[in-house]
Amino acid sequence: MALTKENIGEIVKEFGRHATDSGVTEVQIALLTKEIEVLTKHMQTFNKDFASRRGLLKKVAQRKKLLNYLSGQDLQRYNALKKKLELK
Secondary structure, eight states, X not given: OOOOHHHHHHHHHHHSSSTTOOOSHHHHHXXXXXXXXXXXXXXXXXXXXXXXXXXXXXXXXXXXXXXXXXXXXXXXXXXXXXXXXXXX
């Protein structure tokens, strides 16, 4: 259910400035997006798991905050990230 170290490493390499740069906003958003996808699949199977639902909603809210921050800082990076992650 959780992301593996290999998955996290691939996401950091793809979205970070260098291989260990996990603090960049784009990396944080990409990791949250992947976690949201995993939790969404879990919730489709176990629709009465309210603890996981709460965690999913918290991750969605955190991603939204980070996206709003990024759009205020650099609109080009924001648009590129949304296109790459296929977000609305």
